[in-house]
Amino acid sequence: xxxxxxxxxxxxxxxxxxxxxxxxxxxAGVIAAHRELSTLSAIINQYPELLQALTSTNGTFLAxxxxxxxxxxxxxxxxxxxxxxxxxxxxxxxxxxxxxxxxANLSVAGGAIAQTSLLSQAYANLQGASNVVYASAxxxxxxxxxxxxxxxxxxxxxxxNVTSSDLAYPGGxxxxxxxxxxxxxxxxxxxxxxxxSTLYDALVKANLTDYVDTTANFTxxxxxxxxxxxxxxxxxxxxxxxxxxxxxxxxxxxxxGYSTALEDGKEYQxxxxxxxxxxxxxxQLFINDVAVLQSNVIMSNGVAHVLxxxxxxxxxxxxxxxxxxxxxxxxxxxxxxxxxxxxSTGTAxxxxxxxxxxxxxxxxxxxxxxTSLAFA
Numbered sequence: 001x002x003x004x005x006x007x008x009x010x011x012x013x014x015x016x017x018x019x020x021x022x023x024x025x026x027x028a029g030v031i032a033a034h035r036e037l038s039t040l041s042a043i044i045n046q047y048p049e050l051l052q053a054l055t056s057t058n059g060t061f062l063a064x065x066x067x068x069x070x071x072x073x074x075x076x077x078x079x080x081x082x083x084x085x086x087x088x089x090x091x092x093x094x095x096x097x098x099x100x101x102x103x104a105n106l107s108v109a110g111g112a113i114a115q116t117s118l119l120s121q122a123y124a125n126l127q128g129a130s131n132v133v134y135a136s137a138x139x140x141x142x143x144x145x146x147x148x149x150x151x152x153x154x155x156x157x158x159x160x161n162v163t164s165s166d167l168a169y170p171g172g173x174x175x176x177x178x179x180x181x182x183x184x185x186x187x188x189x190x191x192x193x194x195x196x197s198t199l200y201d202a203l204v205k206a207n208l209t210d211y212v213d214t215t216a217n218f219t220x221x222x223x224x225x226x227x228x229x230x231x232x233x234x235x236x237x238x239x240x241x242x243x244x245x246x247x248x249x250x251x252x253x254x255x256x257g258y259s260t261a262l263e264d265g266k267e268y269q270x271x272x273x274x275x276x277x278x279x280x281x282x283x284q285l286f287i288n289d290v291a292v293l294q295s296n297v298i299m300s301n302g303v304a305h306v307l308x309x310x311x312x313x314x315x316x317x318x319x320x321x322x323x324x325x326x327x328x329x330x331x332x333x334x335x336x337x338x339x340x341x342x343x344s345t346g347t348a349x350x351x352x353x354x355x356x357x358x359x360x361x362x363x364x365x366x367x368x369x370x371t372s373l374a375f376a
Contacts, residue, residue: 025055025169025170026054026055026056026057026058026169026171027054027055027057027059027061027096027169027171027172027174028041028044028051028054028055029055029169030061030063030167030169030174031044031054031061031063031174034164034167034176036065036066036164036176037063037065037066037176038066039066039069039070040063040064040065040066040069043069043080043088044092047085047088047089050088050089050092053096054092054096057096057098057171058098058100058171058172059096059097059098059099059100059117059171059172060096060097060099060100060101060114060172060173060174060175061095061096061097061172061173061174061175062095062096062097062133062152062160062162062175062177062181063095063174063175063176063177064095064160064176064177064178064179064180064181065163065176065177065178067178068160068177068178068179068180069180071179071180072179072180090118090120090122090123090183091180091181091183093116093117093118093119093120094116094117094118094123094131094133094154094181094183095116095181096116096117097114097115097116097117097133098115098116098117099114099115099172100171100172100173101114101135101172101173102165102166102173103150103162103165103166103173103175106135106136106137106150106152106162106175107135107136107137107147107150109138109142110136110138110142110143110259110260111134111135111136111137111138111141111142111259111260111296112134112135112136112260113132113133113134113258113260113261113296114132114133114134114135115129115130115131115132116130116131116132116133117130118130118131118184119131122300123183123184123300124184124300125186125214125216125300125301126216126217126256126301126302127216127217131184131298131300132258132298133152133153133154133181133298134152134153134154134258134259134260134296134298135150135151135152135153136150136151136153136296137149137150137151139283139295140153140159140259140294140295140296141259141284141285141292141295141296141305142259142260142295143259143280143283143284143285144283145283149161149162150162150165150175152177152181153296153297153298154181154182154183154184154298155181155182155183155184155185155190155297155298155299156182156185156190156193156194156297156304157182157193158179158182159179160177160178160179160180160181161177161178161179162175162176162177163176163177163178164176183300184298184299184300185299185300186212186213186214186299186300186301187203187212187213187218187220187299187301187302187304188200188203188209188212188213189213190220190222190297190299190304191203191222191304194222194294194297194304194306195225196222196223196224196225196306197225198223198225198228198229198235199222199223199225199228201235202235202243202246202247203247205235205238205240205243206240206243206244206247207240207244208244208247212251213301214301215253215301216301216302217253217254217255217256217301217302218251218252218253218256218299218301218302219251219252219253219256219257219302219303219304219305220250220251220299220302220303220304220305221250221251221252221276221287221304221305221307221311222250222297222304222305222306222307223250223306223307223308223309223310223311224293224306224307224308227290227307227308227309227310228310230309230310231309231310233310245272248270248271248272249270249271249272249274249276249311249312249313250270250311251270251271252268252269252270252271253271254269256302256303257302257303257305258296258303259285259292259295259296259305262278262280262285263278264278264279264280264281265277265278265279266278272313274313276288276311285305287305287307287311288311288312288314290307290308290309290310290311291307291308291309292305292306292307292308293306293307293308294306
């Protein structure tokens, strides 16, 4: 466990003074040189491995300010000393991007998905890949008409504002943020934390909680409670199988569908075997004709997009059997197989995404759900 804040802060300056000159370089050196990061500096210096990594590693560090760490500790309901070493190390990993990214790199129109160093299975169930953050100066979907300040979107919760940017060192950049990033959570915990209780109840009744929490590379289109109510959907009136089919139309498994990887006008197969169509218009992201209220909510096993409505298949839609090895054509004619082009890189990604369907069921079931039951 960590010692108290007062001891951490009191020992930090003396500890740094004893270090060789070279040890004050790199990310750790930038952090130590800025008073608004003194709490973070004190924490790092309690861990020789973290200190070494942040001294010698190149890349980008998203550095929570003193106030950000205070807010984070208060939200835990405990002193910093009560937070486990594993949690501290995982947090540092999630704030460390292995690629050098300036504020300009992260502020491009459309936003940027950036890989972090977080590989812990508890927070990164992505078939061996590290989890990501989404950075945008154009809103959570990157579709705002103009820049409104660079934010970093992570797990469910309030995004972090970049308050000081481009604190440069030879290997990259440090950007100061006003909140500790939110750990990615599994789908059901994300739904609960986002107060999507109707969606959560539907997943429980359909017995899909384990599937949506443990399936890697999962994309969830998540209607709000208000959306379910507006559609007139009564979960009690639907059988478990009907709910399964309805939820499959809100789910994609394959490459993760971050907004940067979803192309305007392109169709993506859902687990139901009926595709959804992405639209980017009027400074918004749409799935079919349903507006996305909050995009790029990073989950431990993928991403969620919070919807203003419930998705219903087009009247003329038919199911299409697809597999994890199905291919799609990306811009420029390149073909991708089972992976996303530019969906999880160090810079902004706007490539095509190959999203596959599994567990196909009958299209007629979901049509009956929403046309006969939901709107009766």
